[in-house]
Amino acid sequence: MFRTAIRVVLAALCAAAIGVVLIPAAAEALAVTGAELVDGRLRVDGVNAAPGVFVTVESTTSAAGVRSDGVGAYHVEAGDFRADDCTVVVSDRRTRTETVALDGCIPTPVDPPTTTPPPTGGCVIRPGVPASVHAGDLSTYYLHTTGCDTTAGPVRWAFVAGRVPVGMTGPFTQGRDAGAVSGRPTVEGFYSFEVRVTDSAGATDTETFDITVLGPRPVTVTTDLPAGAVGQSYSESCARRSTCWAS
Numbered sequence: 744m745f746r747t748a749i750r751v752v753l754a755a756l757c758a759a760a761i762g763v764v765l766i767p768a769a770a771e772a773l774a775v776t777g778a779e780l781v782d783g784r785l786r787v788d789g790v791n792a793a794p795g796v797f798v799t800v801e802s803t804t805s806a807a808g809v810r811s812d813g814v815g816a817y818h819v820e821a822g823d824f825r826a827d828d829c830t831v832v833v834s835d836r837r838t839r840t841e842t843v844a845l846d847g848c849i850p851t852p853v854d855p856p857t858t859t860p861p862p863t864g865g866c867v868i869r870p871g872v873p874a875s876v877h878a879g880d881l882s883t884y885y886l887h888t889t890g891c892d893t894t895a896g897p898v899r900w901a902f903v904a905g906r907v908p909v910g911m912t913g914p915f916t917q918g919r920d921a922g923a924v925s926g927r928p929t930v931e932g933f934y935s936f937e938v939r940v941t942d943s944a945g946a947t948d949t950e951t952f953d954i955t956v957l958g959p960r961p962v963t964v965t966t967d968l969p970a971g972a973v974g975q976s977y978s979e980s981c982a983r984r985s986t987c988w989a990s
Contacts, residue, residue, distance in 0.1 A: 772839035773798070773815075778831065780845040785824035785831075790816050793837035800833050801926070802826035803907035811835065827851040832910050832929055842909060842929045855905040855937040855951050864946025866891035866898070868938070873953040876908070877960050878928050884954055886914055886922035888940055893919040895943035903949055905936030908956050914938045928956040 777788040778800075785807055787800050792811040799808040800819050807821035829848035834840040869887045876882040891898050900914035900922040907913060913924030922940070937951045971977040 773833065773835050773837075773841060775833050775841050775843045778833075778843045778845050779847045780824060780826055780829065781847040783823050783825070785819065785821040785826075785845075787819040787831070787833060787843075788817070789833065789841075790814075791838070792817050792835040796835050796837060798833065798835045800831050801910075801912055802831050803828065803909065803912055804902050806912065828853075828906055828909065830909050830930075832926075840910075840927070840929065852904070853906055855903070855935055859937070859949050859951060862946065862948035864942070864944060866940060866942040866944070866946040866948055868940050868948045868950035870950060871952045873955065875955045875957055876928055877957050878910075878931055879959045881925075881927050882911065883923050883925040884911075884913075884952065885917065886924070886938060886940075886950075886952070888920045888922075888942075888948075891920050891940065891942040892944040892946065893942065898922070898943075899941045901939045901941070903937040903939050905951070906934045907936050908932075908934045908954050911954075924952075924954075928954075931956050931958055 773792045775789040779786050792798050792815040794811060794813050794815045797808050797810050798817045805825045807819050807824060809817055809819045811817040826845055826848060829845045829850050832840060832842050867889050869889060874884050888898060897916045897919040900916060907924055908928040910929035911924050911926035914922040917923040934954045935951060937949055939947055939949045941947045
C-alpha cells in the first residue's frame with residue numbers, strides 16, 4: 744500500500760513537471776442543450792461547462808457570453824447578434840468546443856458579389872494569396888492596405904458578404920492600416936468572403952479573400968524511452984527522462 748501511494752505521488756509530480764493536465768475519467772465536457780437565433784436575438788443553453796468560468800458563443804461576426812454557475816450550467820442571451828451561416832462555436836476554454844446550428848435562423852446568401860466596386864480614393868486593400876489552414880489550429884489571416892489615411896485613427900473594417908471559416912472571427916483592426924480574421928476553424932471546407940475598409944478621409948475599398956480549412960493535424964506522441972525486450976521486466980519514469988510529452 745505504501746509503495747502504491749509513493750508511485751501515485753511520483754506520477755503526479757512528474758506530470759506537473761512536464762506540464763501535463765490530468766482530467767478525471769468521470770469529467771464531463773461542455774454540452775449545448777438548446778441554441779436559437781430569431782430576429783437577431785440569441786439564446787444558448789447548456790451544461791457541463793467548467794464551473795464558474797466564462798462561456799463564449801461566437802459566430803464569424805458576433806460574440807456573446809456568460810459565466811457558468813457552480814455546477815457548469817449556462818444561459819447566454821444577446822441582442823443584435825449576427826450569424827450569416829446560422830452556426831456558432833460554444834466554448835469554456837477548458838473542455839470540448841462545440842459547433843452548433845442555430846434553430847430559427849435563416850442563412851444569408853453565401854456567395855460574395857460577382858463584381859467588386861473600384862476604390863473611391865487612394866486607400867486600397869492589397870489582394871491576398873489564398874490560404875490553407877488546419878481545423879483546430881489557431882490561425883490568423885492578415886489583411887493589408889496601402890495609401891490609406893490614418894491621421895484620425897486606424898482604418899475601419901467591415902464584413903460585406905460570403906463566409907468566414909466557422910470558428911474564426913473578423914475582420915478586425917490590426918495596427919493602424921491592417922486587419923485580420925482569426926480563430927480556430929472547426930469545419931473543413933472552402934470559404935470565400937468580401938470585406939470593406941474605410942480610412943480617415945472616408946475613402947473605401949473592397950476585396951475578396953479565400954481560405955481553405957483542411958482536416959485536423961494528426962496527434963503524435965514523442966518520447967525517448969528505450970526499447971524493451973521480450974521476457975524481461977520493463978520500468979521507466981518521466982523523472983529519469985529528459986523528454987516525455989505528447990503533442
